[in-house]
Amino acid sequence: MSIFKKSVLAAALLAASFSAAADQLADIKQKGTLICGTLGTAEPFSFPNPSTREIQGYDVDFCKAVAKSLGVKLELKMISVAARVPELQQNRVDIVAANLGWTAERAQQIAFSDAYYVSLQKVAAKRTSGLKAPADLAGKRVSATKGSTSEIAVRQAIPTASTITFQDPPAAFLAMQQGKVEGFAVSELMLVKFQQQVEGSSPIDILTPALSNEYWGIGIRKEETGMIKYVNGVLEGMEKSGEAKQIFDKWLGTGTQYKLQRGFKIEPIKG
Template sequence: MYKLPRTLFALTAFALIGASASAASVRDDICTKGVFNAGVKYDSPPFGFVDENGDVGGFDVDLIKEIGKDLSAVCKKPIKVVLKQVTSSNRIEFVQNGTIDIAAATATATFGRMDTVDFSNTYFIDGQRLLVPAGSPIKTVRDLAGKRVGTAQGSTSEVNLKAAAPKANVISLQQYTDAFTALQQGRVDAVSTDSTILLGLKASAPDPTKFAIVGPFFSNEPYGMIMKQNDSKWRNFVNETLTRTADDGTYRKIFAKWFGPKTKYALPDPKRSEAIPPQFPVRR
C-alpha cells in the first residue's frame, strides 16, 4: 500500500482542519459572540425605516427580531440583535464580507444574485409600479418615454425599469427616499419600485393626496433574506423561523401591524400580497 510522505500527510491534515474551521456556520458564530448583526433598510417604510423617535422599525425588522428570539433559544443565552443600515447597492457586499449575518432588505431573489449569495424562502411577494404627482399624464410604464424616472441604484427595480421603458431617462439614486425627494422637488417625473415601497413613500409625504401610485405591475418581486452561500445550517435555521411564524400566527400579526386595513400602509388587496412562508416541518 502506498503511504503519503510524512510532510505531505501533515499538510493534508492541516488543510482538512482548516477547511473544517472555515466551514463554521454563521449560526454557530452568532452563538459564540452573542451578537446577531442584521442589515435592514432605513429608507423603505414600512419594511425598514427610522421613526420620529429615531428608532428603526418595520416589517423586515420585526421578522429579524423573531429570528433573534429563536437564536436566543437555540444558543441557550440572550442574543443581542444589532440592526445595521444597508442599501440596495451594498446589502449583498455586506453579507459577503461579514459586516452583517443576514440582510432583510426588500431583496428580490433572482438566479443572478444566487450566483454569489443564498436566499431564504420567499416571505413576501410584490410587483413594480409607478409613483407620480396626482394628475400626472403618466398612467403606465408605456408613458415613460422621454421622462425622468427615479429609482435606487443596485436594485432589481433599476434593471426592470430599463428593460420595460428603454426610452425613459432612468436616474439611479442611493436610496428610494432620495428618489422621492427628487419627485417632490420636480427633478424627476416619476419614481418606480415595488408597490409597497411606493406606498410607504407616499404615506411619508406631508400631503399624501398629492401623489398617486399608478399602472399595473410590470415585474414579479419575491422577497428573500440574503445570506452567505453554502451555509445550510444557517439558512435552514432562518427558514424554520419563517415557518414557525406562519405556524403560530406571528407572521399574520406582523403583516396586519404594517399592512392591515387600519394602517397608513394598508394594501388594496392584502390577500394578493400576503405571502405566508412555505410550510415545511419545524424541528424545534
C-alpha cells in the same frame, strides 16, 4: 503536485468550507449576537421610531425572530441598498433583511431564504403629467433607488426610458417632485405612502399595470448551508404559528395607513 495530492488538497479545502459553514451558527451563539443588515430608511420595513429613534419595522421583526430563536441579542447594522450584497459577502453582517428582492444575478452571489414578503414594483408620475401607464414613460426619465430591483424592473419593462438612480427612495421621489424626472419607480407599498403625503399639494398617480412581482428573502452567504436551513426553519415556524401574519398585519395590514391584505404565504422562491 501529483494528481493524488491535488485531490487530497481539494477534498481538504471542501471539508474546511463545509466545516466553516457548519460552525457559523455556533459562532453566532458563542458571540451572543446576531448582526442583521437593514436599511433603516424604508418605512414600514426598517425606520426610526419617532419617539425613541430606535429602528423598527417589518424587516426588523423578522431579524428579531431569528435572534430570539438563537437565544442571542440582535444588533442592527444600517446599510444602503447598493451595499446589501457586498456587506454580506465581506462578512460584515450575518444576515440581511433589507427589502432584498430575488434576482437571478443576486442569486449567483448570495443565498436567499424563503420569501417572507412579496412586493409589486410600480411606477408613479405627477397627476398633472397625464401619464396613465408605464408604457407612457417610453423615452422619458425615471428615478429609482441605486442597486434596487425597481431599477432593474424599469430597465426591463421600459427599455427606452432613461433610469436615473439615487441613494434612497425619498431622494428618488424628490427628483420627480422637482421635475428632474417624469416617473418614479419603487414598491407599491412605498408609493402608497408617498401618495398620501402629497395628496393635498402635489398629487401623484400610481400607474398600472405593475412593472414586476418581487420576492423578498433574507440574504445569507452561499456557503452557510447550516444558516440557510436554520433561517428557513424559523420562517416556516412563523408561518405555521401565525406570527408571520401578525407581523404583516402590524405594519401593513388593514388597520394601518397602507390597508393591505396579505395575499401570500412564506414559501421557497422559485427562480
